[in-house]
Amino acid sequence: MAARDNRHSRIVAWLKIVLPLIALGILSTLFLLSDRRGREVDLPYSEVQLDRILRERRVQNPDYASLTRDGSAITVTASEAVPDPADPDRTDVSDLTATLDLAGGGRVDLSARRGTLDTGRSELLLEGDIRIVTTSGYDLRTEALRAALDLTRVVADTAVTGQAPAGTLAAGSMELRKDGDRNLLRFADGVKLVYRPDTLSAGPDGE
Structure with missing residues (x-):
């Protein structure tokens, strides 16, 4: 005993x-x-x-859930979590997926090979073979991305490529944020859109 x-x-x-x-x-x-x-x-x-x-x-199959100040819900799951011995606010995770259920409608699904969950900074950092899928019709790839845990904000400062609702898209950076009652998805730094009307689909209102 x-x-x-x-x-x-x-x-x-x-x-x-x-x-x-x-x-x-x-x-x-x-x-x-x-x-x-x-x-x-x-x-x-x-x-x-x-x-x-x-x-x-280390912990197998961890999960994390949070509600942002502006009403979005975030869930994060991974195959494994290893805490940083030097910083109890940080944990390295592998094979992670994150879902952002946007306030007002719409969803963003993120996946990556690895990442870091930092509750001290209220931030999730993703690295390696990142996929971004939205209910409004985007299916994108990038190599580095950060998502806030306390508000609706997802930022990629590396090149973003993939499918847009009306064609193929390439940009140097991307940001998703809440703008009033809307969820705004913005691309910058050399945006190139190849219009393909056959791919146009009317997705749920979100981004």
Whole structure:
């Protein structure tokens, strides 16, 4: 019993570093470790999984959810999360996907090979083979992107290429932000649009 209690204490101490980054899913686990009367409560991990978490300092299949100040909902999932030992606000994630449900309608789906979730800066950084898909008809690629966690804002300062609702698009940068009651998707730095009316589709109002 003492060994199990000690194991629980070690898990709690480590999760306090990870929880600000992995948020709600694992947060519920923290509160279930024990009740006020000291009764044992089973953890949703096997003994092997507990040893691996403590040894490797990483979490499989983490998720994060947030609501921005301007009403959009953000969810982030990944195959793996590794906290930065030098900064408890930062966690490196791999094979991540993020969904931004825009206030007023529309959705943006993001995916990347890797990224960093920084709750101190309220920012998600994505790198490598990034795909951006919107319900308004854009399917784009870029190599670096940052998304705010506290408001509706997604910025790519690297080249963006892909499909637009009316053709193919290339630009040096891109920004999605809320503009009053609208969600504005803006391209800049050498924008080139090859118009193809056969690709034109009327997507849901969003960006």
